[in-house]
Protein backbone atom coordinates (compact mmCIF):
# COMPACT_ATOMS: atom_id res chain seq x y z
CA UNK A 1 0.00 0.00 0.00
CA UNK A 2 1.54 3.35 -0.97
CA UNK A 3 2.05 5.72 1.89
CA UNK A 4 0.66 9.17 1.34
CA UNK A 5 3.01 12.12 1.60
CA UNK A 6 2.12 14.44 4.48
CA UNK A 7 2.62 18.14 4.08
CA UNK A 8 3.44 19.05 7.65
CA UNK A 9 3.83 22.73 6.80
CA UNK A 10 0.31 22.81 5.50
CA UNK A 11 -0.94 20.98 8.57
CA UNK A 12 0.48 23.70 10.82
CA UNK A 13 -0.41 26.48 8.37
CA UNK A 14 3.13 27.85 8.18
CA UNK A 15 5.54 28.72 5.38
CA UNK A 16 8.38 26.36 4.58
CA UNK A 17 10.72 29.14 5.67
CA UNK A 18 9.02 29.53 9.05
CA UNK A 19 11.30 29.98 12.06
CA UNK A 20 11.31 27.56 14.98
CA UNK A 21 9.41 30.14 17.00
CA UNK A 22 6.73 30.57 14.36
CA UNK A 23 6.29 26.82 14.16
CA UNK A 24 5.99 26.55 17.91
CA UNK A 25 3.43 29.34 18.01
CA UNK A 26 1.38 27.76 15.23
CA UNK A 27 1.41 24.43 17.06
CA UNK A 28 0.35 25.99 20.33
CA UNK A 29 -2.53 27.84 18.73
CA UNK A 30 -3.80 24.73 16.95
CA UNK A 31 -3.19 22.45 19.91
CA UNK A 32 -5.20 24.73 22.13
CA UNK A 33 -8.05 24.23 19.70
CA UNK A 34 -7.73 20.49 19.22
CA UNK A 35 -5.88 18.92 22.16
CA UNK A 36 -8.07 16.14 23.57
CA UNK A 37 -7.37 17.29 27.13
CA UNK A 38 -8.66 20.72 26.25
CA UNK A 39 -11.09 20.52 23.33
CA UNK A 40 -14.82 20.28 23.88
CA UNK A 41 -15.64 17.95 21.01
CA UNK A 42 -13.14 15.19 21.71
CA UNK A 43 -14.08 12.86 18.88
CA UNK A 44 -13.72 15.43 16.15
CA UNK A 45 -10.61 16.91 17.60
CA UNK A 46 -8.75 13.66 18.08
CA UNK A 47 -7.82 13.01 14.45
CA UNK A 48 -6.96 16.61 13.88
CA UNK A 49 -4.78 16.74 16.96
CA UNK A 50 -2.88 13.65 15.91
CA UNK A 51 -2.03 15.35 12.62
CA UNK A 52 -0.96 18.55 14.33
CA UNK A 53 1.13 16.70 16.88
CA UNK A 54 2.83 14.62 14.25
CA UNK A 55 3.62 17.70 12.17
CA UNK A 56 5.09 19.44 15.20
CA UNK A 57 7.02 16.37 16.21
CA UNK A 58 8.84 16.67 12.91
CA UNK A 59 8.98 20.41 12.20
CA UNK A 60 9.64 21.32 15.82
CA UNK A 61 12.81 19.21 15.85
CA UNK A 62 15.69 20.64 13.83
CA UNK A 63 17.11 17.26 12.89
CA UNK A 64 13.80 15.69 11.86
CA UNK A 65 12.80 18.84 10.02
CA UNK A 66 15.97 18.73 7.96
CA UNK A 67 15.41 15.10 7.13
CA UNK A 68 11.85 15.86 6.16
CA UNK A 69 12.85 18.87 4.04
CA UNK A 70 15.51 16.85 2.26
CA UNK A 71 13.04 14.15 1.55
CA UNK A 72 10.18 16.34 0.40
CA UNK A 73 11.66 17.08 -3.02
CA UNK A 74 12.44 13.45 -3.72
CA UNK A 75 9.02 12.38 -2.69
CA UNK A 76 7.28 14.70 -5.12
CA UNK A 77 9.32 13.32 -7.99
CA UNK A 78 8.25 9.86 -6.98
CA UNK A 79 11.87 8.86 -6.51
CA UNK A 80 12.09 8.46 -2.80
CA UNK A 81 15.33 6.83 -1.70
CA UNK A 82 15.08 7.24 2.04
CA UNK A 83 15.44 4.74 4.84
CA UNK A 84 12.41 2.66 3.98
CA UNK A 85 12.47 -0.56 5.95
CA UNK A 86 13.09 -3.44 3.59
CA UNK A 87 10.09 -4.95 1.88
CA UNK A 88 6.51 -4.65 2.94
CA UNK A 89 5.77 -3.60 6.39
CA UNK A 90 4.74 -6.46 8.56
CA UNK A 91 2.73 -4.28 10.87
CA UNK A 92 0.28 -1.54 10.38
CA UNK A 93 -1.07 0.55 13.13
CA UNK A 94 -4.58 1.71 13.22
CA UNK A 95 -6.82 3.55 15.57
CA UNK A 96 -8.58 1.17 17.86
CA UNK A 97 -12.29 0.59 18.11
CA UNK A 98 -14.05 3.47 19.70
CA UNK A 99 -15.04 3.28 23.29
CA UNK A 100 -16.42 5.85 25.61
CA UNK A 101 -13.60 6.40 27.99
CA UNK A 102 -10.61 6.55 25.77
CA UNK A 103 -9.49 9.67 24.10
CA UNK A 104 -6.86 8.58 21.77
CA UNK A 105 -7.13 5.63 19.42
CA UNK A 106 -4.23 3.68 18.05
CA UNK A 107 -0.64 4.68 18.33
CA UNK A 108 -1.38 8.19 17.15
CA UNK A 109 1.05 8.38 14.25
CA UNK A 110 0.51 8.00 10.54
CA UNK A 111 2.15 5.32 8.40
CA UNK A 112 4.09 8.11 6.77
CA UNK A 113 5.59 9.19 10.07
CA UNK A 114 6.36 5.68 11.17
CA UNK A 115 8.23 4.85 8.02
CA UNK A 116 10.62 7.71 8.46
CA UNK A 117 11.02 8.30 12.09
CA UNK A 118 10.30 5.28 14.20
CA UNK A 119 13.42 3.33 13.37
CA UNK A 120 13.97 -0.36 12.91
CA UNK A 121 11.34 -2.94 13.28
CA UNK A 122 11.63 -6.60 14.01
CA UNK A 123 12.25 -8.72 10.97
CA UNK A 124 10.15 -11.63 10.03
CA UNK A 125 11.08 -14.95 11.43
CA UNK A 126 12.78 -17.30 9.02
CA UNK A 127 10.39 -20.15 8.55
CA UNK A 128 12.90 -22.23 6.64
CA UNK A 129 14.86 -23.04 9.75
CA UNK A 130 14.01 -26.25 11.46
CA UNK A 131 15.15 -25.17 14.92
CA UNK A 132 12.78 -23.96 17.52
CA UNK A 133 13.14 -20.23 17.69
CA UNK A 134 11.36 -17.43 19.46
CA UNK A 135 9.71 -14.96 17.11
CA UNK A 136 11.19 -11.52 16.53
CA UNK A 137 10.23 -8.70 18.82
CA UNK A 138 8.42 -5.89 17.12
CA UNK A 139 8.60 -2.24 17.98
CA UNK A 140 6.14 0.56 17.41
CA UNK A 141 5.37 4.01 18.73
CA UNK A 142 2.47 5.02 20.90
CA UNK A 143 1.48 8.60 21.49
CA UNK A 144 0.41 9.36 25.03
CA UNK A 145 -1.15 12.58 26.30
CA UNK A 146 0.01 14.19 29.54
CA UNK A 147 -3.42 13.45 30.94
CA UNK A 148 -2.91 9.75 30.26
CA UNK A 149 0.62 9.84 31.64
CA UNK A 150 -0.73 11.39 34.81
CA UNK A 151 -3.65 9.10 35.48
CA UNK A 152 -2.82 6.05 33.44
CA UNK A 153 -5.14 4.71 30.76
CA UNK A 154 -6.15 1.63 28.87
CA UNK A 155 -5.88 2.13 25.15
CA UNK A 156 -7.40 -0.21 22.60
CA UNK A 157 -5.13 -0.58 19.59
CA UNK A 158 -5.34 -2.75 16.56
CA UNK A 159 -2.33 -4.15 14.82
CA UNK A 160 -2.21 -5.84 11.46
CA UNK A 161 0.43 -8.48 11.61
CA UNK A 162 1.70 -11.67 10.08
CA UNK A 163 0.82 -14.91 11.69
CA UNK A 164 1.41 -18.54 10.87
CA UNK A 165 -1.05 -19.85 8.34
CA UNK A 166 -3.49 -22.06 10.19
CA UNK A 167 -4.16 -24.20 7.11
CA UNK A 168 -0.61 -25.40 6.62
CA UNK A 169 0.73 -24.58 10.08
CA UNK A 170 3.30 -22.32 8.57
CA UNK A 171 4.91 -24.89 6.30
CA UNK A 172 3.56 -23.25 3.15
CA UNK A 173 2.76 -26.69 1.78
CA UNK A 174 -0.55 -28.52 1.61
CA UNK A 175 -0.12 -32.09 0.39
CA UNK A 176 2.50 -31.60 -2.29
CA UNK A 177 1.32 -28.24 -3.48
CA UNK A 178 1.76 -24.71 -2.22
CA UNK A 179 -0.86 -24.02 0.41
CA UNK A 180 -3.74 -22.14 -1.28
CA UNK A 181 -4.69 -20.24 1.88
CA UNK A 182 -1.35 -18.43 2.15
CA UNK A 183 -0.02 -18.85 -1.38
CA UNK A 184 2.85 -20.94 -0.06
CA UNK A 185 4.33 -18.23 2.15
CA UNK A 186 3.27 -19.99 5.35
CA UNK A 187 1.90 -16.73 6.69
CA UNK A 188 -1.35 -14.87 6.65
CA UNK A 189 -2.23 -11.39 7.79
CA UNK A 190 -4.58 -10.87 10.67
CA UNK A 191 -5.79 -7.76 12.42
CA UNK A 192 -5.73 -8.12 16.13
CA UNK A 193 -7.21 -5.82 18.71
CA UNK A 194 -5.84 -5.57 22.15
CA UNK A 195 -5.76 -3.23 24.99
CA UNK A 196 -2.53 -1.64 26.05
CA UNK A 197 -2.26 -0.50 29.60
CA UNK A 198 -0.54 2.83 29.92
CA UNK A 199 0.63 3.03 33.51
CA UNK A 200 0.45 6.33 35.38
CA UNK A 201 3.88 7.89 35.48
CA UNK A 202 5.14 6.76 32.06
CA UNK A 203 7.96 8.81 30.65
CA UNK A 204 8.79 9.84 27.14
CA UNK A 205 10.90 7.13 25.52
CA UNK A 206 9.79 4.38 27.88
CA UNK A 207 8.88 1.08 26.24
CA UNK A 208 5.65 -0.70 27.02
CA UNK A 209 5.81 -4.44 26.50
CA UNK A 210 2.87 -6.35 25.13
CA UNK A 211 3.83 -9.94 25.75
CA UNK A 212 3.58 -12.47 22.93
CA UNK A 213 2.35 -10.03 20.28
CA UNK A 214 5.45 -9.90 18.13
CA UNK A 215 6.26 -12.11 15.16
CA UNK A 216 5.34 -15.77 15.36
CA UNK A 217 8.05 -18.19 16.44
CA UNK A 218 9.39 -20.90 14.18
CA UNK A 219 9.48 -24.63 14.75
CA UNK A 220 6.97 -24.34 17.56
CA UNK A 221 8.88 -21.54 19.31
CA UNK A 222 6.99 -18.85 21.21
CA UNK A 223 6.08 -15.57 19.54
CA UNK A 224 8.14 -12.44 20.11
CA UNK A 225 6.91 -9.47 22.06
CA UNK A 226 5.49 -6.17 20.94
CA UNK A 227 7.20 -3.08 22.32
CA UNK A 228 5.54 0.29 22.13
CA UNK A 229 7.78 3.27 22.66
CA UNK A 230 6.01 6.09 24.43
CA UNK A 231 6.05 9.50 22.81
CA UNK A 232 4.44 12.16 24.94
CA UNK A 233 2.12 14.24 22.80
CA UNK A 234 2.90 17.92 22.55
CA UNK A 235 0.78 20.05 24.85
CA UNK A 236 -0.43 23.57 24.14
CA UNK A 237 0.68 24.81 27.55
CA UNK A 238 3.54 22.70 28.80
CA UNK A 239 6.95 21.53 27.77
CA UNK A 240 8.09 18.33 29.42
CA UNK A 241 11.56 17.52 30.72
CA UNK A 242 11.65 14.21 32.50
CA UNK A 243 8.90 14.50 35.09
CA UNK A 244 8.93 18.29 35.17
CA UNK A 245 6.59 20.58 33.30
CA UNK A 246 7.49 24.05 32.05
CA UNK A 247 4.97 26.76 31.45
CA UNK A 248 5.87 30.08 29.80
CA UNK A 249 4.06 32.91 31.51
CA UNK A 250 3.93 36.19 29.64
CA UNK A 251 4.13 39.24 31.89
CA UNK A 252 3.83 42.96 31.34
CA UNK A 253 6.96 44.90 32.44
CA UNK A 254 5.11 46.40 35.40
CA UNK A 255 3.89 42.98 36.47
CA UNK A 256 7.48 41.82 36.66
CA UNK A 257 8.51 44.98 38.48
CA UNK A 258 5.63 45.21 40.93
CA UNK A 259 4.71 41.54 41.27
CA UNK A 260 1.21 40.19 40.78
CA UNK A 261 -1.05 37.18 41.24
CA UNK A 262 -1.94 35.16 38.16
CA UNK A 263 -3.77 32.00 37.30
CA UNK A 264 -1.66 29.41 35.43
CA UNK A 265 -2.81 26.13 33.92
CA UNK A 266 -1.78 22.90 35.62
CA UNK A 267 -2.66 19.28 34.95
CA UNK A 268 -5.23 18.97 37.69
CA UNK A 269 -6.82 22.34 37.22
CA UNK A 270 -5.54 25.90 37.16
CA UNK A 271 -3.69 27.31 40.12
CA UNK A 272 -3.06 30.79 41.35
CA UNK A 273 0.54 31.81 41.86
CA UNK A 274 2.25 34.87 43.23
CA UNK A 275 4.79 36.63 41.05
CA UNK A 276 7.17 38.40 43.42
CA UNK A 277 8.23 42.02 42.78
CA UNK A 278 11.42 42.28 40.73
CA UNK A 279 10.79 39.09 38.75
CA UNK A 280 13.29 38.84 35.90
CA UNK A 281 12.69 37.72 32.36
CA UNK A 282 13.48 33.99 32.20
CA UNK A 283 13.22 33.55 35.96
CA UNK A 284 11.70 30.23 36.97
CA UNK A 285 9.17 29.82 39.73
CA UNK A 286 8.89 26.30 41.02
CA UNK A 287 5.53 24.85 42.01
CA UNK A 288 6.51 21.73 43.85
CA UNK A 289 4.79 18.48 43.04
CA UNK A 290 2.66 19.77 40.16
CA UNK A 291 4.56 17.99 37.41
CA UNK A 292 4.08 14.44 36.20
CA UNK A 293 3.89 11.57 38.66
CA UNK A 294 6.71 9.05 38.63
CA UNK A 295 6.62 5.32 39.05
CA UNK A 296 8.45 5.21 42.35
CA UNK A 297 6.12 7.77 43.88
CA UNK A 298 8.38 10.69 43.06
CA UNK A 299 6.52 13.64 41.69
CA UNK A 300 7.82 16.13 39.15
CA UNK A 301 7.49 19.88 39.55
CA UNK A 302 5.87 22.60 37.54
CA UNK A 303 8.16 25.47 36.56
CA UNK A 304 6.57 28.74 35.61
CA UNK A 305 8.99 30.67 33.43
CA UNK A 306 8.52 34.45 33.42
CA UNK A 307 8.53 35.95 29.95
CA UNK A 308 8.46 39.71 30.30
CA UNK A 309 6.94 41.18 27.15
CA UNK A 310 7.37 44.69 25.86
CA UNK A 311 4.40 46.43 24.31
CA UNK A 312 5.07 46.89 20.59
CA UNK A 313 2.96 50.00 20.29
CA UNK A 314 2.22 52.55 22.93
CA UNK A 315 -0.13 55.51 23.06
CA UNK A 316 1.01 59.10 23.49
CA UNK A 317 -0.07 58.99 27.10
CA UNK A 318 1.88 55.80 27.76
CA UNK A 319 4.90 57.30 26.07
CA UNK A 320 4.73 60.28 28.40
CA UNK A 321 4.54 57.95 31.41
CA UNK A 322 7.53 55.86 30.26
CA UNK A 323 9.49 59.06 29.74
CA UNK A 324 8.62 60.19 33.24
CA UNK A 325 9.70 56.81 34.57
CA UNK A 326 12.95 57.00 32.63
CA UNK A 327 13.66 60.43 34.12
CA UNK A 328 12.96 59.29 37.67
CA UNK A 329 14.39 55.76 37.67
CA UNK A 330 17.89 55.01 38.91
CA UNK A 331 17.83 51.61 37.22
CA UNK A 332 20.71 51.01 34.87
CA UNK A 333 20.60 47.59 33.19
CA UNK A 334 24.17 48.03 31.86
CA UNK A 335 25.61 49.29 35.10
Ligand SMILES: [Zn+2]
Pocket residue numbers: 165166167168169170171172173179180181182183184185186187
Ligand atom coordinates in the same frame (compact mmCIF):
# COMPACT_ATOMS: atom_id res chain seq x y z
ZN1 LIG B 1 -0.77 -21.92 4.37
